[in-house]
Amino acid sequence: MPTKGKVKGIVSNLVTVSVDGAVSQNEICFIELGSEKLMAEVLKVNGSDVFVQVFESTRGLKIDNEVTFEGHMLEVILGPGLLSKNFDGLQNDLNKLTGIFLKRGERNFPLDEDKKWNFKPIAQVGDEVEAASWLGEVDENHQPHKIMVPFVMEGSYKVKSIAPAGEYTISETIAIITDAHGKDFEINMIQKWPVKKAINVHAEKPRPYKLLETGVRVIDTANPIVEGGTGFIPGAFGTGKTVLQHAISKQAEADIVIMAACGERANEVVELFVEFPELKDPHTGRFLMERTIIVANTSNMPVAAREASVYTAMTIAEYYRAMGLRVLLMADSTSRWAQALREMSNRMEELPGQDAFPMDLSAIIANFYSRSGFVKLKNKQTGSITFIGTVSPAGGNLKEPVTESTKKVARCYFGLEQARADSKRYPAINPIESYSKYIEYPEFDEYISERISPQWISMVNDMRTLLQRGKEVQEQINILGDDGVPVDYHITFWKSELIDFVILQQDAFDDIDAVTPIERQHYMLKLIMDICKSDFNFVNFTDVMDYFKRIINVCKQMNYSEFHSQAFESYHNELQNILAERKIKQ
Amino acid sequence: MTTKAFQKIYTKITKITKATCSLHASGIGNDELALVNGKLAQVVKILGDEVTLQVFEGTEGIPTDAEIVFLGKAPTLKVSDQLAGRFFNAFGDPIDDRPEIEGEEREIGGPSVNPVRRKQPSELIATGIAGIDLNNTLVSGQKIPFFADPDQPYNEVMANVALRAKTDKIILGGMGLTNDDYLYFKNVFNNAGVLDRIVSFVNTTEDPPVERLLIPDMALTAAEYFAVDKNEKVLVLLTDMTLYADALAIVSNRMDQIPSKDSMPGSLYSDLAKIYEKAVQFPAGGSITIIAVTTLSGGDITHAIPDNTGYITEGQLFLRRDSDIGKVIVDPFRSLSRLKQLVIGIKTREDHPQVMNAAVRLYADAANAKTKLENGFDLTDYDERALAFAKDYSDRLLAIDVNIDTTAMLDTAWKLFAKYFSPTEVNIKQEFIDKYWKQKQHE
Numbered sequence A: 001m002p003t004k005g006k007v008k009g010i011v012s013n014l015v016t017v018s019v020d021g022a023v024s025q026n027e028i029c030f031i032e033l034g035s036e037k038l039m040a041e042v043l044k045v046n047g048s049d050v051f052v053q054v055f056e057s058t059r060g061l062k063i064d065n066e067v068t069f070e071g072h073m074l075e076v077i078l079g080p081g082l083l084s085k086n087f088d089g090l091q092n093d094l095n096k097l098t099g100i101f102l103k104r105g106e107r108n109f110p111l112d113e114d115k116k117w118n119f120k121p122i123a124q125v126g127d128e129v130e131a132a133s134w135l136g137e138v139d140e141n142h143q144p145h146k147i148m149v150p151f152v153m154e155g156s157y158k159v160k161s162i163a164p165a166g167e168y169t170i171s172e173t174i175a176i177i178t179d180a181h182g183k184d185f186e187i188n189m190i191q192k193w194p195v196k197k198a199i200n201v202h203a204e205k206p207r208p209y210k211l212l213e214t215g216v217r218v219i220d221t222a223n224p225i226v227e228g229g230t231g232f233i234p235g236a237f238g239t240g241k242t243v244l245q246h247a248i249s250k251q252a253e254a255d256i257v258i259m260a261a262c263g264e265r266a267n268e269v270v271e272l273f274v275e276f277p278e279l280k281d282p283h284t285g286r287f288l289m290e291r292t293i294i295v296a297n298t299s300n301m302p303v304a305a306r307e308a309s310v311y312t313a314m315t316i317a318e319y320y321r322a323m324g325l326r327v328l329l330m331a332d333s334t335s336r337w338a339q340a341l342r343e344m345s346n347r348m349e350e351l352p353g354q355d356a357f358p359m360d361l362s363a364i365i366a367n368f369y370s371r372s373g374f375v376k377l378k379n380k381q382t383g384s385i386t387f388i389g390t391v392s393p394a395g396g397n398l399k400e401p402v403t404e405s406t407k408k409v410a411r412c413y414f415g416l417e418q419a420r421a422d423s424k425r426y427p428a429i430n431p432i433e434s435y436s437k438y439i440e441y442p443e444f445d446e447y448i449s450e451r452i453s454p455q456w457i458s459m460v461n462d463m464r465t466l467l468q469r470g471k472e473v474q475e476q477i478n479i480l481g482d483d484g485v486p487v488d489y490h491i492t493f494w495k496s497e498l499i500d501f502v503i504l505q506q507d508a509f510d511d512i513d514a515v516t517p518i519e520r521q522h523y524m525l526k527l528i529m530d531i532c533k534s535d536f537n538f539v540n541f542t543d544v545m546d547y548f549k550r551i552i553n554v555c556k557q558m559n560y561s562e563f564h565s566q567a568f569e570s571y572h573n574e575l576q577n578i579l580a581e582r583k584i585k586q
Numbered sequence B: 001m002t003t004k005a006f007q008k009i010y011t012k013i014t015k016i017t018k019a020t021c022s023l024h025a026s027g028i029g030n031d032e033l034a035l036v037n038g039k040l041a042q043v044v045k046i047l048g049d050e051v052t053l054q055v056f057e058g059t060e061g062i063p064t065d066a067e068i069v070f071l072g073k074a075p076t077l078k079v080s081d082q083l084a085g086r087f088f089n090a091f092g093d094p095i096d097d098r099p100e101i102e103g104e105e106r107e108i109g110g111p112s113v114n115p116v117r118r119k120q121p122s123e124l125i126a127t128g129i130a131g132i133d134l135n136n137t138l139v140s141g142q143k144i145p146f147f148a149d150p151d152q153p154y155n156e157v158m159a160n161v162a163l164r165a166k167t168d169k170i171i172l173g174g175m176g177l178t179n180d181d182y183l184y185f186k187n188v189f190n191n192a193g194v195l196d197r198i199v200s201f202v203n204t205t206e207d208p209p210v211e212r213l214l215i216p217d218m219a220l221t222a223a224e225y226f227a228v229d230k231n232e233k234v235l236v237l238l239t240d241m242t243l244y245a246d247a248l249a250i251v252s253n254r255m256d257q258i259p260s261k262d263s264m265p266g267s268l269y270s271d272l273a274k275i276y277e278k279a280v281q282f283p284a285g286g287s288i289t290i291i292a293v294t295t296l297s298g299g300d301i302t303h304a305i306p307d308n309t310g311y312i313t314e315g316q317l318f319l320r321r322d323s324d325i326g327k328v329i330v331d332p333f334r335s336l337s338r339l340k341q342l343v344i345g346i347k348t349r350e351d352h353p354q355v356m357n358a359a360v361r362l363y364a365d366a367a368n369a370k371t372k373l374e375n376g377f378d379l380t381d382y383d384e385r386a387l388a389f390a391k392d393y394s395d396r397l398l399a400i401d402v403n404i405d406t407t408a409m410l411d412t413a414w415k416l417f418a419k420y421f422s423p424t425e426v427n428i429k430q431e432f433i434d435k436y437w438k439q440k441q442h443e
């Protein structure tokens, strides 16, 4: 008998229910309102009074409306067919919902029940298996989607039978496994998992070290992120968080990309809906949508489901990681999720922490970021979830709880700077303050030496040093005036501008400039750093500017040209000629 | 609003605060409307048999034995083509001395559009103002506010934009409008001969501030009627959203909620997003575009109201007086149209994106030169040229009195580039330099 209850109080979407039986924390319940059933989650229990947050509008809800508890927490349904789907924060397939407007209480099954999948067995009869063991695989949009022993199954089992290769729907039995007591379990391709619990089915979680190529120069070259790494992008509105995330999602070398649009604009999600089915993955040549899942809970969708949306996305990411795939998860914006927590916590009249956020905000954020990572599975294969979240600090002030809590846990910091955005220096990632901790890992050094070149890291460090110097001399020039400093200062400043314009700045809307493969990044960094290491002959500081502007101009034209194309090479020649004018030969 | 005979009448109020009153009642729905001695109120909290009502015009003078009638519904608006040309108050009652309209009664503040049922905006809205069309191009289905200090002519600019934009309906949502501004809008629309395309919902400074909380939802319910039922292109003007947010703060404060930044309610972001996200392009051709006004205090955009707005809207148009030319301009630094890349260089000439960026970069160089000058340093030749360029650029393109088409704006920009700079200084793709530089130099 499920626990039942009746509505006792209503304040916005916080509803008090008096219950007749047991309920558990975070349990899901449904509140009846005419023919509609409103989904809600238990937040607090006080005697027979249960406080639930309703995921939908509570307009028209009345005292004594019936409530039925479901006996489980908020769950997602996992199985083949998740890819290419557009879900809401509670995993309803948005395309299957009827009508133009979202209807309260409408829900659907997220997978396709009739589709037949081409199943190939992996396990054999007699094999010892446990939760997450691979029983077989189906081809889901060219990804080997593993059918696994459900994560909820504890202990070890023996495979009693396994279906032969063939076509099956997700609900057909593909294996029977037997536990130690001889009890049989029929396994099909569907499993469920509560979103707030991490799926921990791996053997170990080593430090991540493999470069995750994003095609964005200021990331790959200057602040690299790795497969299984974490990063965050704080920035005031309009500084380029979403454009940057979208660029990464289009270009990154990942098997699966999950976009959690959390409390942001609907039109930005529409952009993904429109572009992803048309654009190709630069690494495989297949349509982006084939590898992508979109979880959209935009700012006008129910606030309470915002929090659910990031967990839904993370749980799906963990599911694919357990198949040995490289998953890239992006959430835009984690601040909206934090705000949703704040709204609820205030409504429950909890003791507020800084800026009225809940006291345990830091712990919630840390816990979430820790679910990503690079893992060794029990079968020795590896998988990863790389997580990049955006943060929207109030008033652009980074001294606020969400930014500070995130900074403690994310290993890459891509800080967007208002002044850079204002002067259209995109991506507006502050080159001095941003960092990647991975660059300090010896494992990364070793990997990158092999993948790119043994000189890479030192070249990158030289670049960073020069940028720092450039900033220092610029401040000097600002204080002392153009002719109050030696000409050398101007040369240093313009070398840092050269790096800024050619390496750091990148036009996300230009077909060629938008994506720079790592080989091309290597070529350009070497080219630019060679120029920066050269000495030039100048008497007058005004000549320095004119000269470097010409260099910058030619190098930018190179960035806009197909790599090693005729145009590219002719700009390169032009560059050599300009350099020959003033370079001092050693 | 009239009461019906069968409605149960309550006469015992148990609690009164500045904004709310409570009573014992049963069978009441959340968000339901009620009349308290004829004053409109809405259910904001139900605890057992205690119902708390927010009285829109405040509780001054309400006695404990006031007559309370529940209306059994959330706020509604009657929609039909008869809306066109009419003026209403925040409750949707006519204020133009003409009869009530007939139509289907719809709840305001209705559900959101399923994101997969939206179409990507792609239609350019031309305004003739280069600070908008060249640098911050508007697109139908967009939501964008003017950020302006109270002394800027934002309502005039907005009225201009509305009249030049090709739309089927213009819906004005006025919140805390001064009577003068109300008459201004009425006059402008009347003189332009477009009154039959306009629907207005107006709350003036003379009306109780809390009432204006209903204005955006009223305006947008009317907008949805025309955009969804009639496939029309609708432009919604919301002015002044800062006064709307102030009303939100009044209510949450009176209800003892914990304020967050700048005394605003913690839910400000979600409250504003629910309004602005009604902007949409439908596949069937209808659209809702929202142009709003957010007044600033001393140009401070870090205040919670503009800050949250900026995070929600698809850009902002920042009005500022440029003392060098003595005119109001659309500031190219703080302004942004996030949807511009859907149309510039596609619906406009190919060189648009690059020209736009180059001009703003050069304008930024001029700003640096100005700082140098102010700090008493010598200017280089380049600095001098940048400054001269900036003045010309501001006067001929950024000023809000400009009214030319986009191609003319681009040509003007090329002329200014050629006048002050060499091709390598503007950082534009060579193919465009080849095509547009020389040809413009001699004109």
Ligand SMILES: Nc1ncnc2c1ncn2[C@@H]1O[C@H](COP(=O)(O)OP(=O)(O)O)[C@@H](O)[C@H]1O
Pocket: A235, A236, A237, A238, A239, A240, A241, A242, A243, A244, A426, A427, A428, A506, A507, A508, A509, B336, B337, B338, B339, B341
């Ligand atoms: N890499 C880029 N290249 C060119 N323009 C950019 C770039 N990044 C951002 N922009 C511009 O800035 C605007 C705002 O960017 P967006 O990512 O939406 O900001 P945020 O998400 O931080 O509010 C975009 O609409 C675009 O005009």
Ligand SMILES: [Mg+2]
Pocket: A241, A242, A243, A264, A332
């Ligand atoms: Mg964004």
